[in-house]
Amino acid sequence: MSETLETTNLTLFEQLGGAAAVDAAVDIFYRKVLADYRINRFFDNVDMEKQAAKQKAFLTMAFGGPHNYTGEDMRKGHERLVKMGLDDSHFDAVMEHLEATLQELNVPGALIAQVAAIAESTRTDVLGR
Amino acid sequence: MLNITCGESNVACLANETVLDALLKANIPIPYGCRQGVCQSCLMRSLDVTPPVAAQIGIKDTLQKQNYFLACCCHPEQDMTVSLPDQQDTWFEASVIQKQQLSPEIIRLTLQYNAELSFFAGQFVNLQRLDGLTRSYSIANSSRHEKILEFHIRRLPNGQFSSWAHDELQPGTTLTLTEARGSCHYLPGRAQQPLLLIGTGSGLAPLYGIIHDALAQGHAGSIHLYHGSRNSEGLYLIDEMQELAKQYANFNYTASVSGACATETGFAQGRAHELALNAVQSLKGWRVYLCGHPEMVNQSKRMAYIKGASLGDIYADAFLTLPH
Secondary structure, three states, X not given: OHHHHHHHOOOHHHHHOHHHHHHHHHHHHHHHHHHOOOXXXXXXXXXHHHHHXXXXXXXXXXXXXXXXXXXXXXXHHHHHHHHOOOOXXXXXXXXXXXXXXXXXXXXXXXXXXXXXXXXXXXXXXXXXX | OEEEEEOOEEEEEOOOOOHHHHHHHOOOOOOOXXXXXXXXXXXXXXXXXOOOHHHHOOOOHHHHHOXXXXXXHOOOOOOEEEEOOOOOOOEEEEEEEEEEEOOOOEXXXXXXXXXXXXXXXXXXXXXXXXXXXXXXXXXXXXXXXXOEEEEEEEOOOOOHHHHHHHHOOOOOOEEEEXXXXXXXXXOOOOOOOOEEEEEEHHHHHHHHHHHHHHHXXXXXXXXXXXXXXXXXXXXXXXXXXXXXXXXXXXEEEEEEEOOOOXXXXXXXXXXXXXXXHHHOOOOXXXXXXXXXXXXXXXXHHHHHHHOOOOHHHEEEEEOOOOOO
């Protein structure tokens, strides 16, 4: 009981391990995304360093950390991909990789659910609806 | 209060300001994005002092070594002179002292200079002809050679500079050069790390320099060079690389041709990057250098990353050619 109370004083971002955890997650997550034939065509012809930096900013947000993302940024950033046919199935694939990444890092299920909920909240903006 | 010098401007940086804050306040246009050290849009370079550690977090190690930093995370500790990447336009002169045919397609150009120049083998400089025609070429020799720069120049179809260099350029000619640029070079440390180097055509030039640098600095991990071309005309320095492989037990050399001439002896058959990437199960912990054809470089970068190499350990130099 007291343990639970103590941990709830920490933010989600702190519970996950902060910036270091984001770095570890980006490395696993981006590799999974690029290796997935269902979605990797959306990442053709992108600068991998810049893309990894974007993934980091995205995961920082999903981890409840400090970020400057707005819904409008999400919309603009994915406009080109929506034209290429980006839809729910692709968004689902990315969500799958996000959850698998966190499982690989032994993040407790309750925290994974919170991260997934934040990521899920970007769906309509990402898909331009 | 500290002074930031950027080009012609002198800007005051107040106690709580970053270099980015100070420059923007003075209306100096600096690209920026997240303002928290993630997007790296505000990458700048210190031309005098070493930047604060916190301003270099997340930047490629080769760029850290060259005093690059993120302006949005830089609370200066002393006065600094800074510039945007590649805006230092110091030129110097060098004269051609040797021209040697390495293969039907490739010449080695050796230049001598007097200027104070610091560079790493594998970086590139812009070479400019008297009339202003300018092209980028990679440095193939290490800086331990006194005041010498070596380039491998491949004849490109309709290539203005390369045709001139092959057909007309004579020893004694003076060229104008920029300072060395680029992050594709060897850094000491992690001497046990295995190295994978893949090059096509004159992409061997930077790799040749990087390998010599690594060996001279006592790199102990295995070093695997794959040099490929469509046909044997594009391969060169073969004897020298084979000799090096005999001399250093940790250096391995594979030359390959991807064209239809499978009957040629002595070369592996296939594309260099496919041979290289198929030969290893995992690249976790490896350092990877990729130079040459842009498509090869981009594909290999992705494949090397998927195979486990971390992005920070992949050094790439795509040779772009101008459309005609």
